[in-house]
Structure formats: C-alpha cells, structure tokens
Amino acid sequence: QGEWSSDVCSSDLEEFGVTAYTERTRAYIKIQDGCNQYCTYCIIPYARGPVRSRDPKKVLDEVKRFADSGYKEIVLTGIHIASYGKDLKNIGLLDIIKMIHEIDGIKRIRLSSIEPTFLTEEFVKEIANLPKMCRHYHVSLQSGCDETLKRMGRRYTTKEYKSVIDRLREYIKDVAITTDVMVGFPGETEEEFLKTYKFVEEICFSKMHVFKYSRRKGTRAYNFPNQVANHIKEDRSKKLIELSNRCEYKFMESFIGKTLEVLFEQPVKNMEGYVEGLTDNYLSIAVKGDIKLLRNEIFPVKIKEIKDNFLIGEIEGI
Ligand code: SF4
Structure with a gap:
C-alpha cells in the first residue's frame, strides 16, 4: 500500500527496529512487513517477501517505551497492515490495536493505510467504539x-x-x-x-x-x-x-464553527506567532500561541476560518 506519510521510515526487515518519530508527539511503529497480494504493478511482494508480523510483545514494549517518553500518538505502519498476524497464532490487527489501546499515556492510535476488503462491518463497529482510534x-x-x-x-x-x-x-x-x-x-x-x-x-x-x-x-x-x-x-x-x-x-x-481536539506539534512556517497541530481526523489546525506551552499538548480548538491550507482557530478554555 502507499503510505500516507512520507516520513514513515523503513526499518530493518529482520528487526523492525524502532521507527520514525516526530518530536515527542507522534511515533511510527512498524508492525508488519512484506505482502502476499501481488498486484500486477507492484514489486514489493518480490522485493520484500511474504507477510511477516512483528512479535506483539515487542510491539507493546515499544509502545510503552514511547508512552513513557511522552509520546501521545502512535501510527501503526507496515506494507500491508491488514495482514498483521497472518503468520502468527491467534492474533490479528484488531487484537494488537486493542492491546495498544490499553496502554496509559497513548491518546491516539492511527493506522497508516488499510485494505478496503479488511474493513468489514464487524471490524468497523469495533474500531468505532475505541475512543483512542483516530477517525x-x-x-x-x-x-x-x-x-x-x-x-x-x-x-x-x-x-x-x-x-x-x-x-x-x-x-x-x-x-x-x-x-x-x-x-x-x-x-x-x-x-x-x-x-x-x-x-x-x-x-x-x-x-x-x-x-x-x-x-x-x-x-x-x-x-x-x-x-x-x-x-x-x-x-x-x-x-x-x-x-x-x-x-x-x-x-x-x-468544520468551521465546530470544536476539535488538536495535538500541537510545531510553529507554522511563514505564519509568525502561530502553532500547528493535527486533529485525529487529519486536519491541520493553526492557532496563535506559544510553542513552548503548546507542544505535545492536546487542546480543544474552535474553528474560525480557512487560511493557507490550515483551519485557523482559537483554543477554548485557556
Ligand atoms: S497490496 Fe501488496 S502488492 Fe498490492 S500494492 Fe500494496 S504492497 Fe503492493
């Protein structure tokens, strides 16, 4: 699958070592590698081999380490994450998501990319009930x-x-x-x-x-x-x-006029005094504020207008 973020790093095939991260806000964790789908245009099944899933214990240990160091959002990545667990016993993508959901400190879980055929009614109903799952x-x-x-x-x-x-x-x-x-x-x-x-x-x-x-x-x-x-x-x-x-x-x-929770990350380039962050539903929001106070914090923001590809808003309640 194409990954939606260019800063997803490709980690070592055997080790699936620690993945990419932004400064204490979002960590990318590779849970799976390889693919058995053989789409006719894609070299990955030949180049990267069949599906291999990372040991769930190692995934959870890594997520806990990230949570302990202050990361709030985890992005689960892989070539074909819907296949997670196919080569292991009694575990699938939904199970590992639920286990990560239990970890204190992690506020958001995002999936990098998912196969349509995997999004069955049962799966969608389950994830819809997990509040940390990004929409x-x-x-x-x-x-x-x-x-x-x-x-x-x-x-x-x-x-x-x-x-x-x-x-x-x-x-x-x-x-x-x-x-x-x-x-x-x-x-x-x-x-x-x-x-x-x-x-x-x-x-x-x-x-x-x-x-x-x-x-x-x-x-x-x-x-x-x-x-x-x-x-x-x-x-x-x-x-x-x-x-x-x-x-x-x-x-x-x-979303203009609505209030959304924003995880703040960095100052906006070319917009003096503004700080940007993402909502769980992948909207880029900018507010006037101090990066020292806002970085890696989640605040509700009332959305006012659109400017330069950002939704501009004001933080509520501070
Ligand atoms: S499903 Fe597998 S074969 Fe098809 S495009 Fe994605 S990685 Fe390539």
Whole structure:
C-alpha cells in the first residue's frame, strides 16, 4: 500500500527496529512487513517477501517505551497492515490495536493505510467504539474503474469499495477518508479514466494522493500492452489533483464553527506567532500561541476560518 506519510521510515526487515518519530508527539511503529497480494504493478511482494508480523510483545514494549517518553500518538505502519498476524497464532490487527489501546499515556492510535476488503462491518463497529482510534482511514483505491482494477490485480470492485466507505461514514462521525489513486495504468482509456474520475468525485475523499503509473521491471504490468503516454498521465493526474483539492476544501469547510481536539506539534512556517497541530481526523489546525506551552499538548480548538491550507482557530478554555 502507499503510505500516507512520507516520513514513515523503513526499518530493518529482520528487526523492525524502532521507527520514525516526530518530536515527542507522534511515533511510527512498524508492525508488519512484506505482502502476499501481488498486484500486477507492484514489486514489493518480490522485493520484500511474504507477510511477516512483528512479535506483539515487542510491539507493546515499544509502545510503552514511547508512552513513557511522552509520546501521545502512535501510527501503526507496515506494507500491508491488514495482514498483521497472518503468520502468527491467534492474533490479528484488531487484537494488537486493542492491546495498544490499553496502554496509559497513548491518546491516539492511527493506522497508516488499510485494505478496503479488511474493513468489514464487524471490524468497523469495533474500531468505532475505541475512543483512542483516530477517525482517519487511508483506504487505498488505485482506480475507480472495475476493468482497470481487474488488470491491476486488486481484489475488490468499485461497488465493494463504495460500501466500505459508506460503512466508515455511517459508524464514525466526521471520519476523514484519504486514498491513493493511480493514473495511466496500461490500457487505461479515456473512458476508463472518466469512470475513475466520476467514482472519486462521488466519494469526495478528504485527500487523494495521485500517482502516475511507472513501469517496474519484474512486475506483470511491465509487459502489458497499451502503455499510456506521459502527457496523458500528466493531464489525468492534474485533473484528479484539482478534484482532490476541491474535496479537501469542502471537508475542511465543514468544520468551521465546530470544536476539535488538536495535538500541537510545531510553529507554522511563514505564519509568525502561530502553532500547528493535527486533529485525529487529519486536519491541520493553526492557532496563535506559544510553542513552548503548546507542544505535545492536546487542546480543544474552535474553528474560525480557512487560511493557507490550515483551519485557523482559537483554543477554548485557556
Ligand atoms: S500494492 Fe498490492 S502488492 Fe503492493 S504492497 Fe500494496 S497490496 Fe501488496
């Protein structure tokens, strides 16, 4: 899966050593490596091997260490975290989430990326009842056209994907749903691209990461006929990015006047006197304030307006 954050570090394959972190606010913990899915464009199953899950005891020890050093948010990362536990006995992703949920000091648990097929009604109901779970799910789509999905070797249809998104929105209020979409996959005609465009427009993600397909030697899609010209990929990518920006704005706008809990992290570059942080549903918030007082603290913020890709607000109650 594409990871939603570029600062997720890739740790040692054998050890899954300590992962990346921001300054005492958010720690990235790799719980799994490898993938057995063999999407036709992806080299990872060949390059990184089959699914391997990290020993739950080691995961919990690491989370406890982070909690003891003051980290409040944990991001669970991996190549295909939905497969966590497939190679172990009697444990799955939901179990490890619940164990981490018990650890004092950890206020938020975020998942880096998750397969749509894993988000069953049962799983969504369970996570909706875990208050530390961030209301943010990165559900990789790749294409909104069934024919393209099939050639990509993805294991869901657009109908199945849509019902997963409906389910998340039904059970989790104000949930942020982000995704990856690939344009210019071999054989993607204008008609297929239009299907994708309409599909993602209907879902209106709170953010889309748009990738242009690039050929990887050793993958099945490398030899697929009808490779798409670069200028077409470029054009499709621009269209989707523009749509993504519109949907992102709409999502942000829907929070004006509301109060959200913000974990503050750092001063805003180019905005003198402002400090920024993230909500659990992945909104960037900026307030006027002192970083020394706010860093790594969670405060409720009343949202006032949108400016420079931030929701600007005021802290309530101090
Ligand atoms: S893109 Fe497909 S094959 Fe590659 S890591 Fe994701 S699920 Fe596995």
